[in-house]
Amino acid sequence: MRALPAQGQDWPALKQALLDAKTRDYSWKRGRMAVFFYYLDEALERIQQEAYMTFWTENNLGQRAFPSLAKLEGEVVEMALSLMHAPEGAAGSFTSGGSESIFLAMLAARERAGKARPNIVMPDTAHLTFDRACWYLGIEPRRVKVDHERLSDVAAMAAAVDEGTIALVGSAPNYPFGGVDRIAALGELAEQHGLWLHVDACVGGFLNPFLSKLGVELPEWDFRVPGVTSISADIHKHGMAPKGASLLLVRDAALRQHHRFESSAWARGTYAAYTFQGTRPGGAVAAAWAVMMHLGEAGYLDCARRIMAARATIAAGIAEHAGLEVLPGNHALLVYRSTDPGLPIGRIATALDARGWLVSRQAEPDGIHLHLNPLHAEVAEEYLADLRAAVAEAREGAAPEMAAGRAY
Ligand SMILES: Cc1ncc(COP(=O)(O)O)c(C=O)c1O
Incomplete structure (x- = not known):
């Protein structure tokens, strides 16, 4: 069990240790997950951080x-x-x-x-x-x-x-x-x-x-x-x-x-x-206030437009595969499944995961769940390219199946 260090360590080394700790994490900033994160762009990220820091310790x-x-x-x-x-x-x-x-x-x-x-x-x-x-x-x-x-x-x-x-x-x-x-x-x-x-x-x-x-x-x-x-x-x-x-x-x-x-x-x-x-945390209130004031109606509308664009591209790309079906929907949540016993969705999930996508496995129906945010409009084509490769791999039957219901 790790004990508290006897002597404190310098920040540069600790900062490096924190960055090193992240290296095996899935890359949310590259849009590699459709769960847990919401991201527009670096300009908004800076506003979130600076606003939070303005009230970083106020209670x-x-x-x-x-x-x-x-x-x-x-x-x-x-x-x-x-x-x-x-x-x-x-x-x-x-x-x-x-x-x-x-x-x-x-x-x-x-x-x-x-x-x-x-x-x-x-x-x-x-x-x-x-x-x-x-x-x-x-x-x-x-x-x-x-x-x-x-x-x-x-x-x-x-x-x-x-x-x-x-x-x-x-x-x-x-x-x-x-x-x-x-x-x-x-x-x-x-x-x-x-x-x-x-x-x-x-x-x-x-x-x-x-x-x-x-x-x-x-x-x-x-x-x-x-x-x-x-x-x-x-x-x-x-x-x-x-x-x-x-x-x-x-x-x-x-x-x-x-x-x-x-x-x-x-x-x-x-x-x-x-x-x-x-x-x-006062920072949470300050950052929420700053983001709402910065985006305003026009900014939120832009986010919604990007999410719907991501949905349209991804849904159309999935539907091109015989044997895959997108469930009806019109929101940021998108679920698809396999209708072909020769194309197990769990194998597609494994193959996508191997390409760096964190896959949320829907339990019922046995499928894949995506919670889209604005960044996904930029990576939709990359997702579809990897999905094509994953489908081919899944049909070959090489990959093991990722268990259904694996979300967290
Ligand atoms: C519809 C809905 N309600 C409640 C929650 C719980 O929210 P939180 O994780 O912020 O506690 C979530 C989280 O994903 C959600 O999607």
Whole structure:
């Protein structure tokens, strides 16, 4: 086991050691993965880094000390609320990521309902973070099979609601397939039963509005649907901010009280927080603010355009292969599979991996999952060239099969 060094080491050597440690990592900057990263260009990378460094050590728990951060956080929340058509009186919290935003929403739903044996009802395409939140919070997760379009089956979800139900969930879009659930119908169901409806727009919050502007048809998913209570939207995904930046937005500021902790049960006086984190990095807020202000609507539209261009090129290139099929979709998530038993998708995955692509293996259907971001427009042809080689190799039957479901 490594022990703390007896004497500290110089930074140049440590920096080199850090760079050396990265040499076997997959190259996100060359677009070699379609998961875990979001990248536009070096100009935006510099802005992310410099903005973060401007507040690199400030603690956003201490907003009395740093009114700057309170103001920046407020502006980030307001810009997101306006993007998602929130009504007057709506509010939001800046969190560390989609998981924290979702955990807070589920906590608030549970606290508002105050039921003895709470459950939530969601399509089985909802992110597993909901099950994780349920596990932490003592809530029963009820996953309901999606319909033939792989979208929320609202009638089946209605049948799963009972006296213990505290919330419904819909995704905009879901991560496995990129479909936007039937949020309007879920809103009606939520209103009928007085339930909290959470829309998970961790992926779509900062992309859906711009896809719509490009003419991509998406069903209504945001606060324009009256029954929507809260939305999670990740700035560190298609909001293009560095990691550690998400939002939980609520229709009415009063709802935030349900995920607010406050106590004076120790010697040090009152401690209060809306988030799971105590100490919060000021850099994450500053960088998110700077990225949003720098990109503006025009910049996000450009990101959306590049993603759709990447999707069109890659989907068309995959479809050229007899025996490969791209599942229907119109979002940044793209799934393809093999329809030819002589062309196992697991072998294609192995052959792509050998060429430096980190492959996310979809479990169901047995396939390959891509989460596209702007950089993929530049590497789409390289991907297709390597796919051609991978298909040839897979047909020869030499490569072992990468197991299905291998995503993380
Ligand atoms: C739809 C969706 N919801 C929630 C999450 C969880 O977000 P995070 O990894 O930022 O905690 C993800 C992450 O990929 C996601 O795709």
